[in-house]
Amino acid sequence: MSLPRIAVDAMGGDEGVRVMIEGAALARRRHDRFKFLLVGEETRIAQALENHPNLKAASEILHAPDVVSGDEKPTQALRRAKTTSMGLAIDAVKRGQAGVAVSAGNTGALMAMAKLALRTMPGIDRPALAALLPTLGEHDLVMLDLGANTECDTRNLIQFAIMGAAYARIVHGLDAPSVRLLNIGSEETKGTDNLRDAASALKAAAEQLAFSFDGFIEADKISRGNVDVVVTDGFSGNIALKAMEGAARFVADLLRRSFSSSLRSKFGFLISKPATELLKHHLDPNNHNGAVFLGLNGLVVKSHGGASALGVAHAVAVAARLLEENLTERIAADLTRVGAEAFRSSGRNTKAQPQAAGAEQEVSGEGA
Template sequence: MSLPRIAIDAMGGDEGVRVMIEGAALARRRHDRFKFLLVGDEERIKSALDSHPNMRGASEILHAPETVSGDEKPTQALRRARRTSMGMAIDAVKKGEAGAAVSSGNTGALMAMAKLSLRTMPGIDRPALAALLPTMGDTDLVMLDLGANTECDARNLVQFAIMGAAYSRIATSLPEPTVRLLNIGTEEIKGTESIRDAAEQLRAAQEQLAFSFGGFIEADKLSRGSADVVVTDGFSGNIALKAVEGAARFVTDLLKDAFQSSLRSKIGFLVSRPATELLKHHLDPNNHNGAVFLGLNGVVVKSHGSANAKGVANAVAVTARMLEEDLIERIKADLAESGYGGPVKNSTNTTAGKTPASAEGAGAEGA
């Protein structure tokens, strides 16, 4: 089945064109129905394509004269959006020239450009950044928000829960995922007023929701598989994500040092290598790469800035699945069914020409 083509910001990420094109080529070798709009420096893209003949007939190049730097403020990037590879990739989605956009570039700039160009769905005032995290359970965990909004009220958290559950049903194929709110304890009296209010609203609306609300969850239980979707504000979510990633690297490095500490340890490594390779695969962030901005009128996926070609290919695969399963319409339907869609008072998403309030704080580069 043919899919709408995917706009690739070829200039984003730590290594830029080479890895982005190599990743897209790898994704196409796995699924030959993928087609691409490659946005960036035309000469550099053409040079990179020389190594990937399978991309030539499936790709079109859109030259972009400028690039968004990793440390550029969203407000600065917005002023140049129409001339940058990131802005032009998002604009292609807005114009219908591409079905979705993928970028490994500056997260805050991507968030600001996407929100200003694509706008949020009716009733959604703040999009959320969602990603898949590995667990001990049978499926991955969807977690949001991971840094797009540093402060959230109860309504934001409830909408995140609805959007995250819709994403989870596509990403994990679970018909009724379990959603929990990240908190400092599982008791109903714990947490901020916003978290407690969100929990109360989710319990009251349980019959109208396409998921099961499981109450609160603490950060040390994220990897246990006791929740399918975990909802929090972007400040707490980004800290939790970085802590999980740091713990994974710590375990990997600790095992590496332990196995190299003596001859007996090296022999032990050879015996246990199948198990350690499985662990390495499970903890490799490239195998879970591709964070999705939920709540926009279009699909925009953030690839990790340090992702390798395999990671970029996984981000492309995530993007394709969102298109294939029509994520946008699913979220709209769930919002309407729950009563949380429709107009929002004092929403910032209709203020043309201004930086979205949540964009300046967006910093989920680890997502």
């Protein structure tokens, strides 16, 4: 089956064209049904494609004279959306020239451009950034929001739960994913009014939901493998994500230092190398790359800025699968089924202060 094209911002990321083209080529070798719209400086893209004839045969180049820099403010990037590789990749989705856009560029700019161009779905107030995180269980968990909205009200959290569950059903093939709200304790009395109100509303709507709501979860339990979707506001989610990334790097560095401390340790490393390689593979963010902006009228996938070609290929594969599985349509169907409008009066604080959190900050853990 031939899928609609995948628009790739070839200029995004720390290393730009080389890694983005290598990643797309790797994805194309693994899944030959992929077609691509490569957006960026035409000469550089064409030159890179000479090393990847298989990708070249399945691609079209869309020239973009400008690039969004990593430290550029979203408000500045928005003014140049019609000339930048990021803006034109998103515009291709809006115009139907591509089914999904993939970028490793500035997260805040990507969110601002995507929201302005694609708009939020009916029944969704704000889009959320969702990613797959490693666990001790059989599969990764879906976590959102990871930085698109620093402040969220009850209604936002409920909508995030519905979108996250739809995402989990696609990527893991689950009929009824387990969903929990991130909190400072598992007791029903813990947390903010918004958290407790969201939990009450989700419990009350349990029979209508296409997932099981299992209450609250604390941050130290996230990776245990007994939950499929963790929902939180972007402020808490981004802090939790960076703490998990830091802990993973700490463990890796500590092991490296321990194994090189003496001759006996080096010998021990040789014996335990299969186990350490498995650990390295499990913690490598490239193997979990590809965060998704959920809740938009179109698909946009964020690759980590420092991702390798393997990481980019993984993000492209995530994009293709969500496109193939009609994620946007499935979220819309879930919202209709549960009567999401009924949640609009839920909670004491139904009007969080408008804030384009993703528009003023860079999120570090896209798919870590």
